Amino acid sequence: AQSVTQLDSQVPVFEEAPVELRCNYSSSVSVYLFWYVQYPNQGLQLLLKYLSGSTLVKGINGFEAEFNKSQTSFHLRKPSVHISDTAEYFCAVTPGDNTDKLIFGTGTRLQVFP
Amino acid sequence: EAQVTQNPRYLITVTGKKLTVTCSQNMNHEYMSWYRQDPGLGLRQIYYSMNVEVTDKGDVPEGYKVSRKEKRNFPLILESPSPNQTSLYFCASSFRDISEQYFGPGTRLTVT
Numbered sequence: 001a002q003s004v005t006q007l008d009s010q011v012p013v014f015e016e017a018p019v020e021l022r023c024n025y026s027s028s029v030s031v032y033l034f035w036y037v038q039y040p041n042q043g044l045q046l047l048l049k050y051l052s053g054s055t056l057v058k059g060i061n062g063f064e065a066e067f068n069k070s071q072t073s074f075h076l077r078k079p080s081v082h083i084s085d086t087a088e089y090f091c092a093v094t095p096g097d098n099t100d101k102l103i104f105g106t107g108t109r110l111q112v113f114p
Numbered sequence: 115e116a117q118v119t120q121n122p123r124y125l126i127t128v129t130g131k132k133l134t135v136t137c138s139q140n141m142n143h144e145y146m147s148w149y150r151q152d153p154g155l156g157l158r159q160i161y162y163s164m165n166v167e168v169t170d171k172g173d174v175p176e177g178y179k180v181s182r183k184e185k186r187n188f189p190l191i192l193e194s195p196s197p198n199q200t201s202l203y204f205c206a207s208s209f210r211d212i213s214e215q216y217f218g219p220g221t222r223l224t225v226t
Contacts, residue, residue: 006156032213043118043204043217044157051213090156094212100164101172102147102212106156 002027002095006105014113015083021076021108023065023091032099033074034092035065038107044090050074061085086112116141118218120205126224127195135190135221137205145208146188147172147215148180150201157204163188164211195225 005024013019025031032051036044048059055067065076074091091105118139127133139146147162149172159172163182177199179191188207192199202222206215 009154036217043219044206044215045217046214049213092157100145100162100170100212102159102215103173104149104157106154 002031002093002103004091004093004103004105006091006108008108009106010109010111012111012113013081016080018079019077019081019085019110021089021091021110023074023076023105025072025074025091025093027072027093027095029097032094033065033067034102035059035063035074035076036090036092036104037061038088038090040087047076047089081110081112083112083114085110116216118205118207118216120203120218120221122221123219124222126226128226129196130194133192133195133223135192135203135205135223137188137190137218138186139188139207139216140186141207141209141216142185143207143216144185144210145212145215146182147206147212148178148188148190149204149206150174150199151204151220152201160190160203162212195223197225199223200225 003026034049035047038044050067058064088107121136144165148160149157151157158174161180163169205218208215
């Protein structure tokens with residue numbers, strides 16, 4: 001079955017430092033990949049998505065992610081984080097046999113300290 | 115303002131008492147979906163709908179029903195709620211497929 005693994009449940013980082021949130025998925029076929037962000041007490045918001053084309057995807061708020069098919073990864077990066085980036089981040093993938101369904105990872109809580 | 119609305123936002127109920135959580139979007143989206151969020155499990159898809167009168171099961175459909183009689187509305191029905199359905203529920207919609215979903219603010223349900 002399709003699965004998404006976010007290895008880090010929490011990532012603490014100081015303001016202005018770079019950050020990488022890791023996401024690995026299991027699939028032998030083409031998939032769509034997404035990163036969503038959830039600020040405290042809010043719904044989810046799409047950060048970026050990979051459907052096809054360039055493997056480096058740029059999203060909102062200075063985030064980017066790189067699709068690596070050989071490593072089945074879609075890690076999220078930001079070169080310099082702000083306090084306002086404190087939130088929970090979810091990686092998600094469509095199953096290879098059904099692009100109408102979405103499977104989420106368990107989330108990574110990014111805590112940015114001053 | 116383009117948005118997905120859910121009602122109620124908070125609900126405490128007892129085991130077995132039927133309830134409905136409403137979801138409405140004003141963006142003329144074809145695709146709508148329900149998720150539940152539980153600590154340590156992330157979000158799991160309950161049901162989704164590709165268009166009016168077209169629905170399908172997600173990963174955790176047991177104990178839930180949905181209907182899509184109008185394009186804008188996608189209610190989630192719990193015929194006989196149980197404590198293991200205590201969770202945070204999100205409705206989402208997107209224009210045609212899953213590629214860019216807009217999420218509602220969430221409904222926190224407690225079943226005692």
